[in-house]
Amino acid sequence: MQILKSVKEMQEHALELRREGKRVAFVPTMGYLHAGHESLIEEAARRGDSVVVSIFVNPTQFGPSEDFRTYPRDLDHDLAVCERNGVDVAFVPAADEMYPSDYSTFVEEERLSAGMCGVSRPSMFRGVCTVLVQLFNIVFPDVAIFGQKDAQQVAVVRKMVRDLHFKVEVVASPTMREQDGLAMSSRNSYLNEFERGDAAQIYQALLKGKAVPDSGQLSADRVLAEIMHHLRQYRRLRVIYVHVVDKDTLEPLREVKPGKTLVATAVWCDEVRLIDNIEL
C-alpha cells in the first residue's frame, strides 16, 4: 500500500492510473475507521481496479461549536485497517495544503442541503461539497463510495456531482450496524455504556416506523408518530428531527412511496449527536 501525503503526488499517481486505463474507486473518510468503512472499502474493491482511501478530518464541515478538535483520530490504526483491506493508496493530506491560510473558495448545494441536518448544521454540507470537489480534482475517481448512514450527504453529493458535471459515479453502500442495531459511526466512541444502551433504541424506533407501511398504512404522519413515541421512552434521547422524505430529492412526503422513501432521524443522546435512517 502506498501512503501519499502531498496533493501533487496523489494527482500524479491518479493520472498515471488513468493513463494505464485503471478504474479508480475512491472512499473519502475522516479516519477513525470502523467496520462501516471496511464495507465501503470492500465495495470499492468490487467496483474499481485501484482503491484510494482518503483520511482527512475536514475542518470546514464542522460548525464553530462542534467537535472538530475532539473528533477521534488514530492514523496508525487507520493505515493498518487500509492495509489489511487491500487498499492501494491511502491519501493523507496535510490541512494546510487543503486549506491554506488564504483559502477562499467554497462549493454549496443549496436545495437538498437546506433541511434535515442542514437546519442545525448549516455549514456542514458546504464543507462536505467543498472538500469533495478538492478530492475529486486530486484523486480523479471513476466511482466514489459513501455510507448510506449519511443519507442526506449521499443525496447532496449526488446532486452536486450531477449539477457540476463531475464524471464520478456516486455509490451508496448499506449502513453497517452493531449487533444491537446501532449504526456504526466514529462518533459512537463518545458514548458511555448507559448512553450506548439508549442509542441502540434509535434503530429500534426506525424499525417501528417501518412496520407501519409494511402493514399497509402509508401515511407519513403515522410513521413519524410511531418513531417519536418509541424514542421518547429513553431519557437520554432528545429528538432533533424525524422526517419521511423522497430518497432522491429529500422532499418531505405525506404518503410513503414504497422503495422510494427514506425515514431519517437525528437525535441527541446526552451530548452526542447521532443520525440514522432506513428505507421504507
Added chain:
Amino acid sequence: MQILKSVKEMQEHALELRREGKRVAFVPTMGYLHAGHESLIEEAARRGDSVVVSIFVNPTQFGPSEDFRTYPRDLDHDLAVCERNGVDVAFVPAADEMYPSDYSTFVEEERLSAGMCGVSRPSMFRGVCTVLVQLFNIVFPDVAIFGQKDAQQVAVVRKMVRDLHFKVEVVASPTMREQDGLAMSSRNSYLNEFERGDAAQIYQALLKGKAVPDSGQLSADRVLAEIMHHLRQYRRLRVIYVHVVDKDTLEPLREVKPGKTLVATAVWCDEVRLIDNIEL
C-alpha cells in the same frame, strides 16, 4: 471544426483527446466574438494541440437588473469566427443542460470576489466560478485562456483553480483595443457614436495614471487622482470605482509596486457599464 451541443458528446470527445495524449486549450466565451476573442483563440492554438471554444451566455453571472436578455448574441457569426481561426471544437451547450430547472449547486470565491466589480455585481463571480467548474468538468482542459481585460475575473479564477486543485493552467492574454484605445468588449455594441467617443477616454485616463509611477511617483493616491481628474471631463462617464491593487491578491495598495500592480476601473458610459485596467 466540430460543433458539439450536448455535455455528454463534449465530455466523451474531451476524454478521447486526453487518451490520445493531446493537450487541450480552452477558451470559454459568452459569444458575440470579436478580435479580442480571436487573440485568445490564437493564444490557445499556441498552447494546445486541440482548441475548444465554448459559446454560452451564462445566466448566473448576470444580476436581476442586468443585461442577460439583451446581451448580444450571433451564433452564426461566432461559429464562422471559430472556423476561420482554426478552432477544433465549438461547444455550444443548451441552457437547460447547464442549468436544469432544479439546479442548486454554486461555487463561490469569497475574498478576491468581494471588492471592485463584486461590490456592485455581487453574484457575478459566483456565476463565473460555477459555470467554469461545470465547463472544466466537461472539457477537461490542460490550459484555459482568459482576457486580461477582465482582470478581476482572471485573479478570481486563478484563486478558485488553486483552491479547488483543478489541474488547469490559467493564462491571461493581453487586452485587445480599438484604434482609439477602447478595450474590446461585446458590450461595446451597446454604445452610440457619442458614447463611443467618451468611452475611449477610459483608456486615456488609465494612461494618465500610468504616467505617474513611470515618472517616479509611486503614491497610489496620485495615480487615482490623475485618472479621476481625466474621467470627470467627459459628461457621459460616471465612475463606479478606480482601484490600485496588487495584481494577484487584488488587495488595495498605498504604493505602486512596479510590475505587480494593476489599476482597474469600472465606469458607466450613460447606461453601459464598461471596465478596463492596465498594469503599472
